[in-house]
Amino acid sequence: xxxxxxxxxxxxxxxxxxxxxxxxxxxxxxxxxxxxxxxxxxxxxxxxxxxxxxxxxxxxxxxxxxxxxxxxxxxxxxxxxxxxxxxxxxxxxxxxxxxxxxxxxxxxxxxxxxxxxxxxxxxxxxxxxxxxxxxxxxxxxxxxxxxxxxxxxxxxxxxxxxxxxxxxxxxxxxxxxxxxxxxxxxxxxxxxxxxxxxxxxxxxxxxxxxxxxxxxxxxxxxxxxxxxxxxxxxxxxxxxxxxxxxxxxxxxxxxxxxxxxxxxxxxxxxxxxxxxxxxxxxxxxxxxxxxxxxxxxxxxxxxxxxxxxxxxxxxxxxxxxxxxxxxxxxxxxxxxxxxxxxxxxxxxxx
Amino acid sequence: xxxxxxxxxxxxxxxxxxxxxxxxxxxxxxxxxxxxxxxxxxxxxxxxxxxxxxxxxxxxxxxxxxxxxxxxxxxxxxxxxxxxxxxxxxxxxxxxxxxxxxxxxxxxxxxxxxxxxxxxxxxxxxxxxxxxxxxxxxxxxxxxxxxxxxxxxxxxxxxxxxxxxxxxxxxxxxxxxxxxxxxxxxxxxxxxxxxxxxxxxxxxxxxxxxxxxxxxxxxxxxxxxxxxxxxxxxxxxxxxxxxxxxxxxxxxxxxxxxxxxxxxxxxxxxxxxxxxxxxxxxxxxxxxxxxxxxxxxxxxxxxxxxxxxxxxxxxxxxxxxxxxxxxxxxxxxxxxxxxxxxxxxxxxxx
Numbered sequence: 001x002x003x004x005x006x007x008x009x010x011x012x013x014x015x016x017x018x019x020x021x022x023x024x025x026x027x028x029x030x031x032x033x034x035x036x037x038x039x040x041x042x043x044x045x046x047x048x049x050x051x052x053x054x055x056x057x058x059x060x061x062x063x064x065x066x067x068x069x070x071x072x073x074x075x076x077x078x079x080x081x082x083x084x085x086x087x088x089x090x091x092x093x094x095x096x097x098x099x100x101x102x103x104x105x106x107x108x109x110x111x112x113x114x115x116x117x118x119x120x121x122x123x124x125x126x127x128x129x130x131x132x133x134x135x136x137x138x139x140x141x142x143x144x145x146x147x148x149x150x151x152x153x154x155x156x157x158x159x160x161x162x163x164x165x166x167x168x169x170x171x172x173x174x175x176x177x178x179x180x181x182x183x184x185x186x187x188x189x190x191x192x193x194x195x196x197x198x199x200x201x202x203x204x205x206x207x208x209x210x211x212x213x214x215x216x217x218x219x220x221x222x223x224x225x226x227x228x229x230x231x232x233x234x235x236x237x238x239x240x241x242x243x244x245x246x247x248x249x250x251x252x253x254x255x256x257x258x259x260x261x262x263x264x265x266x267x268x269x270x271x272x273x274x275x276x277x278x279x280x281x282x283x284x285x286x287x288x289x290x291x292x293x294x295x296x297x298x299x300x301x302x303x304x305x306x307x308x309x310x311x312x313x314x315x316x317x318x319x320x321x322x323x324x325x326x327x328x329x330x331x332x333x334x335x336x337x338x339x340x341x342x343x344x345x346x347x348x349x350x
Numbered sequence: 351x352x353x354x355x356x357x358x359x360x361x362x363x364x365x366x367x368x369x370x371x372x373x374x375x376x377x378x379x380x381x382x383x384x385x386x387x388x389x390x391x392x393x394x395x396x397x398x399x400x401x402x403x404x405x406x407x408x409x410x411x412x413x414x415x416x417x418x419x420x421x422x423x424x425x426x427x428x429x430x431x432x433x434x435x436x437x438x439x440x441x442x443x444x445x446x447x448x449x450x451x452x453x454x455x456x457x458x459x460x461x462x463x464x465x466x467x468x469x470x471x472x473x474x475x476x477x478x479x480x481x482x483x484x485x486x487x488x489x490x491x492x493x494x495x496x497x498x499x500x501x502x503x504x505x506x507x508x509x510x511x512x513x514x515x516x517x518x519x520x521x522x523x524x525x526x527x528x529x530x531x532x533x534x535x536x537x538x539x540x541x542x543x544x545x546x547x548x549x550x551x552x553x554x555x556x557x558x559x560x561x562x563x564x565x566x567x568x569x570x571x572x573x574x575x576x577x578x579x580x581x582x583x584x585x586x587x588x589x590x591x592x593x594x595x596x597x598x599x600x601x602x603x604x605x606x607x608x609x610x611x612x613x614x615x616x617x618x619x620x621x622x623x624x625x626x627x628x629x630x631x632x633x634x635x636x637x638x639x640x641x642x643x644x645x646x647x648x649x650x651x652x653x654x655x656x657x658x659x660x661x662x663x664x665x666x667x668x669x670x671x672x673x674x675x676x677x678x679x680x681x682x683x684x685x686x687x688x689x690x691x692x693x694x695x696x697x698x699x700x
Contacts, residue, residue, distance in 0.1 A: 040407060044601070045516050046445035046586055047411035049508065052402040057390060060488060061397035062454045062503055068495035095396035104412040106456070106501050138410060145418035146496020151456050153412055153503040158399065166395050236396055251394070 002079030002214075004120020006113060016118055017111025017143070024118065024141050028105075031122050035135050039102070048137035050102055056157040059098035063088045064106070067147035075191040078117040080213045081150060082124030088238060089154035090132060091217035091291040095236040097164040097226020098156030100132050100219060105139030106151035113148065121150070132219050162226045168233035169252030169296035171325040176231075176305075176317050178218050178292045181241045182269030182280065185287020187212025190272060204268030211266070215291040221312055222293060230305040231295040242285040242340040244294040245329050252296070258321035258340075260333035281333065286341040296323055352429030352564075354470020356463060366468055367461025367493070374468065374491050378455075381472050385485050389452070398487035400452055406507035409448035413438045414456070417497035425541040428467040430563045431500060432474030438588060439504035440482060441567035441641040445586040447514040447576020448506030450482050450569060455489030456501035463498065471500070482569050512576045514645070518583035519602030521675040523646035526581075526655075526667050528568050531591045532619030532630065535637020537562025540622060554618030561616070565641040571662055572643060580655040581645040592635040592690045594644040595679050602646070608671035608690075610683035631683070636691040646673055 016024060025044065035042045041049040052058060065071055065085045076084075086103060093100050105125070109118070129136055134154070187208035190198055198205040218236075225231040233252055235244045241263065249256050265284040273283035297305045309317050321332075331338045366374060375394065385392045391399040402408060415421055415435045426434075436453060443450050455475070459468070479486055484504070537558035540548055548555040568586075575581040583602055585594045591613070599606050615634040623633035647655045659667050671682075681688045 040510075041446075041513065041515055046442040046584075047409045047448065047504075047506070049446065049448075049513055049515075050408045050410065051510075052406075052408050056402075058400045058402050058408065058505070059397045060400065060452065060454055060503075060505065062456050062488070062501070063490050064456045064458055064492055064499075064501065066458055066492055066494060069493050092396040096391075096399065098397065098399075102410065104410055104503060106412050106414045108414055108416055108499060138412065140413050142414055142416055143419050144416060144496070144499075146494070149414075149458060149494075149499060151412070151414065151501050153410075153454060154397075155408070155410065155505070156397070160390075160401075163391065163399055165391055165399075234396075 002077050002124060004078035004117050006073050006078060006117045014115045015111060016109050016113045016115055019115055021141055027115065027119065028122050031119065031126060032136050035137065039135050039137055042137045048102065050137060053157050056159055057163065059093055059096050059156040059158050060153065061089050061092040062151060062153040064149055064151035066149045075195040076213065078120040079124035082121035083128050083214055085150045085152045086125045086128045087215045087217045087291060089152045090219050091236040091238060093154055093156040094217050094219045094222030095164065095234045095293055096158060097162055097222050097234065098158040099223050100134045100154055100156040102135050102137045102155050103129060104153040105136060107139065107141045108144040108149040109141065110144050110148055158226060162229065164222065164226050164231055164234040166233055166235050166248050166251035169248055169254055169323045170232065170298065171254050171323050173232060173296035173298050173323045174319055175256060175258065175294065175321045175323065176297055176319050177241065177264065177294050178221055178315050178317055180264040180266040181237060181290045181292060182284030182287050183208040183211040183266035184215065184289025185283060186266065186269035186272040188289060204271055208266055208268035208272065212289060217291050218293045218315065221315060224308050224311060225295060228304055228308060230297065230301050230308045232298050233296040235294050237290040237292045237294060238288060240286055240288045240290065241294065242342065245340060248294060248296065249323065249329055252323065255324040255327040255329055256321055257324055257330045257332060260331050262318060262320045264316070264318040282341050352427050352474060354428035354467050356423050356428060356467045364465045365461060366459050366463045366465055369465055371491055377465065377469065378472050381469065381476060382486050385487065389485050389487055392487045398452070400487060403507050406509055407513065409443055409446050409506040409508050410503065411439050411442040412501065412503040414499055414501035416499045425545040426563065428470040429474035432471035433478050433564055435500045435502045436475045436478045437565045437567045437641060439502045440569050441586045441588060443504055443506040444567050444569045444572030445514065445584045445643055446508060447512055447572050447584065448508040449573050450484045450504055450506040452485050452487045452505050453479060454503040455486060457489065457491045458494040458499040459491065460494050460498055508576060512579065514572065514576050514581055514584040516583055516585050516598050516601035519598055519604055519646035519673045520582065520648065521604050521673050523582060523648050523673045524669055525606060525608065525644065525671045525673065526647055526669050527591065527614065527644050528571055528642045528665050528667055530614040530616040531587060531640045531642060532634030532637050533558040533561040533616035534565065534639025535633060536616065536619035536622040538639060554621055558616055558618035558622065562639060567641050568643045568665065571665060574658050574661060575645060578654055578658060580647065580651050580658050582648050583646040585644050587640040587642045587644060588638060590636055590638045590640065591644065592692065595690060598644060598646065599673065599679055602673065605674040605677040605679055606671055607674055607680045607682060610681050612668060612670045614668040632691050
């Protein structure tokens with residue numbers, strides 16, 4: 001868990017409620033590095049002004065993480081939260097094949113939050129922003145009468161005809177997934193059981209917890225796939241693989257067959273689900289919080305795609321099935337065909 | 351107050367918590383008109399894709415309204431809230447001289463909220479969007495464990511060297527303000543006293559309440575001022591005129607003298623403040639929620655500016671003072687010079 005405590009700062013009067021809006025904005029501005037020269041107006045005016053790249057389209061996404069719904073103070077640090085909220089948005093841009101450019105921040109803070117926790121939250125976000133060349137150009141701060149909420153809007157750019165949508169899949173396209181699935185769900189479940197996390201010796205489960213806390217959006221891979229037209233459709237797995245499969249197939253007007261034995265389940269997730277008496281495949285398909293990409297690769301583009309698989313800097317790609325004309329999504333397992341488990345629904349109450 | 355009740359729908363199981371995320375998104379999508387052809391990917395994918403206009407810059411802003419901080423169910427309907435949240439953002443774009451293009455929506459909803467209230471909220475937002483040619487292209491929905499929060503990110507476009515920033519003012523520029531100030535603060539105070547609002551016969555105060563509920567952002571005026579280079583700097587008065595004066599002068603590195611007797615105070619606001627035993631000028635300067643523009647007009651551009659004042663469709667412009675080399679902001683009144691009252695701080699607790 002990265003630095004930053006939510007409450008009880010060294011100076012007890014140093015809460016966000018004591019500081020006020022202007023001081024908070026100044027505090028954030030001081031942590032943000034100098035903006036690149038295509039940011040014409042940054043933090044502090046009525047709005048930000050940026051220069052779009054010539055010949056490119058704007059790609060826009062927004063996501064909000066809510067205390068008690070998406071994260072828990074007991075096991076997510078302010079630094080983690082800042083990092084993750086931006087990661088969730090960059091993952092959406094990656095699934096469109098877009099290069100991330102700018103981010104806007106919406107902070108809704110309980111007045112009792114420690115000011116150093118805000119600093120850590122901003123630093124966590126800026127660490128990821130720096131990694132991907134994203135400029136934080138504006139936002140707003142307001143007081144919450146309830147939980148802390150952190151919203152990010154991210155804007156990226158992509159060339160026309162290089163966009164990866166959910167709707168671009170065709171029957172016969174191969175389905176590939178980056179990394180491994182189930183880590184996010186297993187990591188969260190493990191922390192919910194014990195906020196201090198697994199023993200360091202339990203490496204596989206510790207890796208799941210780390211992935212839950214600091215997901216790495218597949219920004220570079222999404223850009224490579226779009227730029228080279230290696231994939232035809234993509235979706236990120238923030239709501240789980242089962243949900244991603246349903247989104248991609250229904251948007252594309254196709255079905256899919258998925259080989260259950262091919263689904264790459266994170267080692268720690270497999271262990272965790274088995275220890276709970278659950279089917280690891282079921283758990284990995286249903287679980288959310290995996291910021292991997294599911295992509296549809298036309299057979300004609302196999303060689304291009306193979307070339308890109310060599311450029312992923314260690315992130316594996318696994319073929320898990322293919323798109324079909326028949327509209328059903330069929331999961332093939334050794335014990336016969338099964339329907340897909342339901343995906344994670346952010347809204348419905350547990 | 352426009353249609354939409356927050357709770358107790360006709361069918362008691364018809365709450366947003368019962369419907370779930372996918373059904374809610376579909377419900378919103380059905381209310382949104384067909385997107386213009388420069389929206390290449392709209393609601394429903396990982397992100398939205400839009401085509402920026404050639405030769406223009408992107409202008410980005412985000413604002414979130416929080417139940418119990420910025421609005422109260424007792425006297426703001428769902429329709430009003432949708433309208434106002436977009437208005438607040440369009441006002442920021444207007445203050446940059448930008449033409450609004452697209453909006454993203456972040457909904458954080460208590461599960462008990464009536465589904466028809468969500469419909470009304472969306473309709474209120476879409477009514478204003480339609481008026482200004484803004485396309486709602488995406489967003490996200492999540493559950494709140496506390497208050498309702500509604501966030502909007504708006505993106506507009508502006509030509510280079512046509513941007514109105516807060517920093518563009520020079521000593522000698524004339525300060526002008528659109529419409530009248532104090533209406534937002536008086537309207538809110540009146541509703542806080544009596545949620546049913548003033549008697550219809552009390553026309554001036556009723557006008558303040560209407561302006562508090564349905565502020566009209568000065569989109570067209572902002573665009574005209576920027577396009578014609580009639581103004582050099584601008585700021586919106588969402589946090590009050592005193593705050594706007596401070597923002598514009600400190601960003602521009604100048605001061606100002608303001609003629610207190612020239613400040614256009616809404617008739618209903620003057621009445622209200624006097625009835626409360628308050629100084630109307632003080633109240634109007636300090637009060638927030640006025641979505642007017644404060645602009646700095648170079649003397650050399652007076653004629654251009656006069657031409658634009660004829661195109662405002664009935665919105666008056668009033669000259670209230672000028673920018674000075676001396677860095678202080680001085681308020682001239684009949685009883686002598688006074689310091690400016692403090693502006694509204696969103697964050698600090700009352």
